[in-house]
Amino acid sequence: MLLCAVPALAKTGSNATTTNTEDSLIIWCIPDLYELANTWINRYAGIHPELPLKLYIVNAGDIGRKMSGSGDIGLITKDFLPESPGESAWRMAVARDVKVPVINPENPFLDEIYGKGISAEKFSSAFSGEAEPTWGMLLGDDKVDNPVNSYCLNAENMHACLAAFLQSDRIVNHGKDISDKDELLEMIQRDKYALGFCRLATILDFENQVIDERVKLVPIDINGNNKVDYFEDIYRNVNDFTRGVWIGKYPREFCGSIYLISGSQPTGDIDRAFLEWVLTDGQQDLNSNGYSELLSNESYRKVQSLYPEKLPVIEDHSTSKRAGRLLLILVLGMTGGILVLMVAGYFGLRRQEAGP
DSSP, X not given: OEEEEETTEEEOOTTOOOOOOTTOEEEEEOGGGHHHHHHHHHHHHHHOTTSOEEEEEOXXXXXXXXXXHOOOEEEEEXXXXXXXXXXXXXXXXXXXXXXXXXEOTTOTTHHHHXXXXXXXXXXXXXXXXXXXXXXXXXXXXTTOOOBOEEEEESHHHHHHHHHHHHTOSOOOOOSEEESOHHHHHHHHHHOTTEEEEEEXXXXXXXXXXXXXTTOEEOOBOXXXXXXXXXXXXXXXXXXXXXXXXXXXXXXXXXXXXXXXXXXXXXXXXXXXXXXXXXXXGGGGGTGGGTOBOOOHHHHHHHHHHTOGGGSXXXXXXXXXXXXXXXXXXXXXXXXXXXXXXXXXXXXXXXXHHHOO
């Protein structure tokens, strides 16, 4: 299906095609990312009304063909990345899709949760069996039998992430699936034994860089040693957490990226201007669409990589430096050898003079 964002038209048909020209911008996306792609296209059209813009929806089976047959730019998730994209294929992560478990700030076990964290094994004991989960299962304490009342936003996607994290095909849903983020937050706020699963963007106030006061993040005990180690302690504030996610301190099963891809690295001025906008001004549209922004320094480096011809050329002086060091070692060695010979000759002469 072909969707033209400006003007708002729709053409149906699996054989819809376009001609990629130097004075137009053509974007395609998977169905799940249409809302985000359409938001970007429409906002960009408002800034550049003179530019012809088109947006396609492409199904999974056609992604390989789009990568090899056109210079159009695609928007996909990690799960849809082609297995054999080709030697010249280009991709760039432009957003994060981070899932998080959250609890009520008045949970009676809050201090213990933040001291111990919850490991994959303990999550598994609560969500892979038929028994109703308890906080005792999550904390490894048989004396605690308070129920875990779980609430899940965007359940299908969240269950898949949880199954990957637990390395289990069997996830038993003992809780309630919720489709509205405000309802989720209200349910957790009213229930001190609540455990919610949602996207990070659902609970984040990006403008003020704080987490919604109605919830707290659940620390993950990655190494399963029943305590939150120093390297795992990333849950105190938004900056620590987002950086921890970026450098790999958070389970990768709960982390996904949104990619822009193409058959080769875009070099046209129109394409690169749009990509730069996505990495800068376009980031503000992510939260409203359920995704998380890149870190500012990450975005900056990615913008620089769009213009490799402008990057400074750094000459490699390593060979000459190595040669200089070898020469210095050789000179010092020869000097030392000469000194040894001179000292030896001097003492030999003294012995001769002192002889009979």
